[in-house]
Amino acid sequence: MPQLRKDPIIGRWVIISTERAKRPKDFSLIDTSPPEKECPFCRGKEYLTPPSVYSLEDEEGNWQVRVFSSLKPFLEEEKEFWKKGRGPYDLMESVGSHEVVVETPFHIANIADLEVENIQKVFWVYRERIKALEKDEKVKYVLIFKNYRWEAGGGRVKHARSQIIATPVNLKRVKEELEGAKFYYDYHERCVFCDMILQELDSRERVVLEENGFVAIVPFAPRFPFEVWVLPKNHSPDFYKISWEETYSLAVVMKKVLEKIKKLLGDPPYNYMIHSAPFRRFYPGYWSTIEEDFHWHIEITPRLTQVAGFEWGTGFYICPTLPEEAAKYLREQKV
Amino acid sequence: MPQLRKDPIIGRWVIISTERAKRPKDFSLIDTSPPEKECPFCRGKEYLTPPSVYSLEDEEGNWQVRVFSSLKPFLEEEKEFWKKGRGPYDLMESVGSHEVVVETPFHIANIADLEVENIQKVFWVYRERIKALEKDEKVKYVLIFKNYRWEAGGGRVKHARSQIIATPVNLKRVKEELEGAKFYYDYHERCVFCDMILQELDSRERVVLEENGFVAIVPFAPRFPFEVWVLPKNHSPDFYKISWEETYSLAVVMKKVLEKIKKLLGDPPYNYMIHSAPFRRFYPGYWSTIEEDFHWHIEITPRLTQVAGFEWGTGFYICPTLPEEAAKYLREQKV
Numbered sequence: 098m099p100q101l102r103k104d105p106i107i108g109r110w111v112i113i114s115t116e117r118a119k120r121p122k123d124f125s126l127i128d129t130s131p132p133e134k135e136c137p138f139c140r141g142k143e144y145l146t147p148p149s150v151y152s153l154e155d156e157e158g159n160w161q162v163r164v165f166s167s168l169k170p171f172l173e174e175e176k177e178f179w180k181k182g183r184g185p186y187d188l189m190e191s192v193g194s195h196e197v198v199v200e201t202p203f204h205i206a207n208i209a210d211l212e213v214e215n216i217q218k219v220f221w222v223y224r225e226r227i228k229a230l231e232k233d234e235k236v237k238y239v240l241i242f243k244n245y246r247w248e249a250g251g252g253r254v255k256h257a258r259s260q261i262i263a264t265p266v267n268l269k270r271v272k273e274e275l276e277g278a279k280f281y282y283d284y285h286e287r288c289v290f291c292d293m294i295l296q297e298l299d300s301r302e303r304v305v306l307e308e309n310g311f312v313a314i315v316p317f318a319p320r321f322p323f324e325v326w327v328l329p330k331n332h333s334p335d336f337y338k339i340s341w342e343e344t345y346s347l348a349v350v351m352k353k354v355l356e357k358i359k360k361l362l363g364d365p366p367y368n369y370m371i372h373s374a375p376f377r378r379f380y381p382g383y384w385s386t387i388e389e390d391f392h393w394h395i396e397i398t399p400r401l402t403q404v405a406g407f408e409w410g411t412g413f414y415i416c417p418t419l420p421e422e423a424a425k426y427l428r429e430q431k432v
Numbered sequence: 433m434p435q436l437r438k439d440p441i442i443g444r445w446v447i448i449s450t451e452r453a454k455r456p457k458d459f460s461l462i463d464t465s466p467p468e469k470e471c472p473f474c475r476g477k478e479y480l481t482p483p484s485v486y487s488l489e490d491e492e493g494n495w496q497v498r499v500f501s502s503l504k505p506f507l508e509e510e511k512e513f514w515k516k517g518r519g520p521y522d523l524m525e526s527v528g529s530h531e532v533v534v535e536t537p538f539h540i541a542n543i544a545d546l547e548v549e550n551i552q553k554v555f556w557v558y559r560e561r562i563k564a565l566e567k568d569e570k571v572k573y574v575l576i577f578k579n580y581r582w583e584a585g586g587g588r589v590k591h592a593r594s595q596i597i598a599t600p601v602n603l604k605r606v607k608e609e610l611e612g613a614k615f616y617y618d619y620h621e622r623c624v625f626c627d628m629i630l631q632e633l634d635s636r637e638r639v640v641l642e643e644n645g646f647v648a649i650v651p652f653a654p655r656f657p658f659e660v661w662v663l664p665k666n667h668s669p670d671f672y673k674i675s676w677e678e679t680y681s682l683a684v685v686m687k688k689v690l691e692k693i694k695k696l697l698g699d700p701p702y703n704y705m706i707h708s709a710p711f712r713r714f715y716p717g718y719w720s721t722i723e724e725d726f727h728w729h730i731e732i733t734p735r736l737t738q739v740a741g742f743e744w745g746t747g748f749y750i751c752p753t754l755p756e757e758a759a760k761y762l763r764e765q766k767v
Contacts, residue, residue, distance in 0.1 A: 186631075186652045186653075296521075317521045318521075
């Protein structure tokens with residue numbers, strides 16, 4: 098029986114199409130990568146990439162996680178920052194930055210296969226880069242995301258990495274979430290994410306795991322099959338205020354979730370992205386409640402299906418797996 | 433020099449990344465379709481699909497365009513219509529419909545390859561189905577779209593067809609456009625699309641073609657490389673009010689644009705979608721100006737690149753081709 102479900106945060110309707118229900122092994126995608134040449138991300142090949150802007154070393158002083166500016170940046174810093182209008186259009190040039198985080202010196206493709214201590218360092222590096230990039234007052238948002246495998250936009254080199262983009266504009270998706278969270282807060286005087294976590298922990302039907310202050314759930318109205326959100330149980334709007342100890346707990350949970358996805362779905366392409374509040378709280382109407390109404394989290398979206406024109410043009414997604422079944426599969430998958 | 437551009441209608445920012453500029457022949461996608469079996473959409477194979485709910489015949493009385501209910505519908509009509517809440521969540525079941533429009537009795541894959549008179553009939557059928565579906569008062573929106581080729585969500589059978597979905601909710605993308613158009617109208621008391629058309633016809637740099645009352649442009653801030661919008665030059669909020677003569681002009685323009693895309697970009701997968709105003713004008717605050725503020729149009733999006741996690745999570749797209757160059761290529765492509 099197909100269902101329509103509405104994401105309670107940003108108001109997006111999703112069809113849960115059980116008529117097209119798929120089980121984990123029903124999905125397939127073809128990897129068209131050519132055989133690999135020299136990997137520029139391995140230890141000893143640093144000369145193939147720009148110099149590090151930040152790195153974390155192990156006890157022997159060798160880098161374990163390193164960050165450099167992208168060779169082909171989406172955004173770039175120029176001497177002068179300018180906005181202009183042209184007729185009805187707005188234009189902005191040459192601001193922001195785009196960095197690559199190499200997550201391991203070894204030739205390992207999936208962050209799920211790294212040690213927890215290594216994954217912890219990756220999240221710590223995210224935090225440190227956000228704090229550094231925030232100092233530039235032109236930067237409004239810092240986006241952390243991962244594209245794993247070519248089909249998820251991840252390039253052809255099979256070495257674990259993620260990306261950091263600092264933008265001079267607030268992102269549409271983030272704005273939508275902020276607006277939704279604010280709308281809910283104005284009525285209930287509670288955080289919609291906190292309420293959602295309580296609801297999920299009561300029913301448990303969409304909980305994948307709950308551990309060390311974090312919870313992983315399949316959202317009520319996911320855009321994609323086997324989509325998972327990881328949230329801190331304690332309210333906090335800002336990812337970058339996470340402590341060193343908390344990054345360890347987060348690394349444990351992320352490793353388990355990503356291993357479950359890997360094993361259950363046959364090492365599929367996926368994306369993850371950190372949704373955190375903008376650090377400049379000057380949104381009209383928002384600054385006064387954003388501390389209480391927004392809740393940082395990570396969204397993980399496996400790439401299992403073709404995305405049709407329908408989704409593109411409408412913001413109306415078709416998810417072919419019941420969220421409760423996806424959560425059950427993931428919960429029961431051993432790692 | 434990368435640029436940030438903001439869509440003046442819905443406020444979406446796009447990066448125009450000229451550092452990653454691609455020319456038409458730089459794009460490629462792999463078609464993984466297996467050899468075809470029997471085509472259920474050809475004349476004589478009607479028994480392989482549900483019965484027609486509507487069709488247009490040629491002079492000999494043979495169908496030229498036919499519509500039937502999808503065998504695997506995204507949405508379906510049930511006896512009872514219900515909405516319910518569960519904790520913080522909203523749920524709606526079993527409403528709406530999903531139809532398939534077979535655009536030709538012959539085994540031709542791309543609508544661009546049909547005769548203008550045939551394409552005209554396809555658009556006329558869209559119009560007639562919208563008018564019929566509108567009569568159900570539970571239907572809030574009727575969406576017309578095409579997924580051409582597997583990579584664009586189009587299935588594996590290479591026979592030209594499009595889809596019609598009637599939904600009981602208003603679509604996010606449509607809402608966003610309505611809100612943007614209304615916001616502009618409230619200030620200027622003019623239609624933002626009309627203003628955009630004037631601006632484009634003045635500068636001509638993003639015009640692909642202008643003919644018989646229609647204009648095809650590459651938008652100022654496209655989501656995808658070689659994205660094209662087709663708009664009627666005369667203001668009208670509703671596609672379904674198009675006349676028989678106007679569907680001919682539209683068919684001429686659509687055939688040319690789609691042929692240009694086919695020849696220039698090597699017969700790529702693409703999607704198109706009709707954006708029309710909702711026929712129920714009871715949006716709070718909208719009903720009074722929607723006649724003047726909204727302007728129906730068709731958005732055509734070739735599928736030339738992988739979509740990365742960045743786009744998914746942010747509503748912030750990366751388009752690797754300068755719109756003015758894309759328009760020039762398309763304008764100069766002979767058909």
